[in-house]
């Protein structure tokens with residue numbers, strides 16, 4: 001397997017499962033956490049390693065001369081082509097993950113996709129049969145699918161770090177509180193996206209592309225135990241219930257048949273009560289554009305570029321928490337006319353939106 005983003009939250013879980021399933025790791029790609037990468041190299045003995053920066057190359061431990069170690073985006077794309085493995089797990093974070101996804105498709109390899117930004121930005125150009133999404137909600141929907149007429153689909157949101165904060169206090173909340181997710185332990189970017197609810201917009205767009213449906217919505221379920229629901233035409237609704245742990249979705253991306261325990265069952269008696277709530281645009285201003293973005297999925301590239309810049313600005317204390325959604329909404333307004341005809345235009349638009357949001 002080729003693992004992109006091995007030192008991240010998804011990457012670490014994927015390696016645990018690779019060990020459990022005895023899956024050979026041919027390629028490890030990581031950013032700047034070289035200490036962890038070195039431990040992974042020792043255990044998994046990959047043939048190829050790629051890191052983000054040339055400046056860190058000397059820190060990578062060559063346990064054997066057979067390992068090729070390189071740096072940079074081009075090296076990632078090369079190794080996807082060069083390696084013998086036909087399975088690529090893309091757990092890179094952000095727009096940076098898009099080119100590797102495209103490369104995987106070009107090489108006709110299986111794309112196990114945690115990098116949701118690939119679908120949000122380029123869903124229209126990513127029609128690919130050999131794709132397995134790694135996101136608890138889409139995994140849940142896939143798990144529930146049956147050969148029956150579907151009325152509509154639902155995914156759930158936890159509500160994120162600020163779901164219980166008084167509304168007036170949201171303008172003053174800080175980075176540390178924003179990164180304190182009540183249910184999931186994930187990378188910084190997606191944790192902030194959960195607090196603003198942008199993550200759920202992303203997931204609705206993903207679901208639209210993956211399941212080719214317009215009838216998709218989201219509600220809050222604060223335990224993150226019910227991940228997805230399907231309403232069937234006959235009036236029945238089924239729900240996917242599992243612990244808030246990414247190992248289950250990852251396991252099904254790695255292996256076709258799972259007949260062993262990956263997670264313990266949810267003890268329903270211990271939860272006591274499940275509650276479902278509406279997502280309010282008062283608390284999550286980005287939610288205003290939910291229907292608009294689902295009707296105009298080609299604007300995913302604008303939504304994503306603006307949000308990436310806004311989150312980075314928030315994390316470097318240049319803007320406040322509420323400004324993240326504000327800036328994103330402004331950019332969507334400014335670039336409402338664009339519609340990329342091909343992938344090259346998509347990259348151009350991404351750049352333009354970033355320049356606008358930076359200034």
Ligand code: NDP
Nearest residue numbers: 005006007008009010030031032033052114115116186187
């Ligand atoms: P993390 O931030 O934890 O991990 C990102 C990974 O990408 C790290 O291994 C990082 O390396 C690596 N990376 C970053 N920049 C570069 C670069 N320039 N070159 C090479 N490697 C790079 O993110 P998550 O694991 O949380 O998320 C990954 C993706 O999965 C995201 O798109 C997210 O939205 C999605 N996802 C995550 C879920 C979760 O539970 N975490 C759930 C569903 C989807 P390093 O750390 O060494 O710098």
Ligand code: MG
Nearest residue numbers: 135136137203
């Ligand atoms: Mg999710």
